[in-house]
Amino acid sequence: MFAGTPAPAVPSLRALLDSPRHEVVAVVTRPDAPAGRGRKLSRSPVGELADEHGIEVLTPRRAGDEDFLARLSELAPDACPVVAYGALLPRSALAVPRHGWINLHFSLLPAWRGAAPVQAAIKAGDEITGASTFRIVPELDAGPVYGTVTERIRPTDTAGELLDRLAKSGAELLLSTLDGIEDGTVQAVPQPADGVTYAPKVTVDDARVNFAEPALAVDRHIRSVTPEPGAWAEFRGQRLKLGPVRLGDGEYEGLAPGELVVERRRVLVGTATTPVVLGEVQAQGKKRMAATDWARGTRIEQGERLT
Structure with a gap:
């Protein structure tokens, strides 16, 4: 079962759908939300791709909802890959898939745990970033890591441009991680205690420019x-x-x-x-x-x- 919501998650779902080795039995995404000038309810980009392929779409308000947990247990997926789903997963959900929930995160963990790793890396002036796959645990982005890919941050990169590249290379990483889990050829390695940084969600107020800075x-x-x-x-x-x-x-x-x-x-x-x-x-x-x-x-x- 694939969990994801925005456009950067679409390449990963597409890679899984195109893979002959894996079957996507369902997709979980955030509920339909108002969009555009008319504020009509709109399906998430991940939900739209699932609809195109005739895949069951689950849209719980919370991942701890009883109906969702019941359906998750019925589906009994081997693994649940996650890309920018946008909601917390309770222990009751984490315990269902036998290989757990495998998250694609757009940083080189343990750097920039949290909601806005790409924005944080650019703002901090990092020269190198990347993506990591890890097994989700209750603590935020702290689970053991399966694999990484690196990406150079270009001098003119916007967060959108960098995220587009990471979404594509990350999709390949996620697919290879799931292949390795199936084969038994990859093992998750605990994150080091040193080098942990956090990247909280960036609000509109945070985006205001301070010209008193260099x-x-x-x-x-x-x-x-x-x-x-x-x-x-x-x-x-x-x-x-x-x-x-x-x-x-x-x-x-x-x-x-x-x-x-x-x-x-x-x-x-x-x-x-x-x-x-x-x-x-x-x-x-x-x-x-x-x-x-x-x-x-x-x-x-x-x-x-x-x-």
Whole structure:
């Protein structure tokens, strides 16, 4: 039985469906949720793929619900692979599959346990990250590890771009892990006690940009929350969404944090060190556009700031 919800989990489910060695007897995913302008109930990406293949889809509000646990026991799966399911699994559920619940986590454990490992790795300036498969235990992301793959973090990577690559390489890792469990050729190794770090969920408030930080930190922060939940700052009392920035060339070093300078082909913002060059921005009620187009229409006055 496969457990997962968002788009990054889809490559793993697809890999299992394409594998001649494994049978997906059911999928468990988060309940249908409102989406789009009409706020109509929408199936998760994992649920949609399962529907396309005629696979039973379970959508418990909690993984401890009696009906869900009863159906899980009836299915009696050998193993339950998990990718970004998004809900806690109680001991009663963990005990059912004979090989346990095998999670694909997008970090090199024990680094960046938690909900937002990719965002955390980019924000911290890590040069290397990866994905790990491990057996789920009651403690958060602390179970023994079956295998890992590594991935270099590129200087311009957003969280979305890095996660796309990890979702693909991680799907191959998850499939090979399940093959090895079936063959008896892989063994889970306990995580070391040293090097444990945590990556809690990133909220909209967390995504606000602090231009009083150095330019490098501002760049990493914005890339780490792109596309979700999306970087932002305030301008004239309204929220302005910010796409990735470029590091400036050392001009305007005396610019105050958040202070704007508009040139013909670029818009600069002051930081604690050198300014950064804005990429795309989106004002409230407007479409996303180049920062130069926004500045031209906004008529920014000297000394105005992003806060």
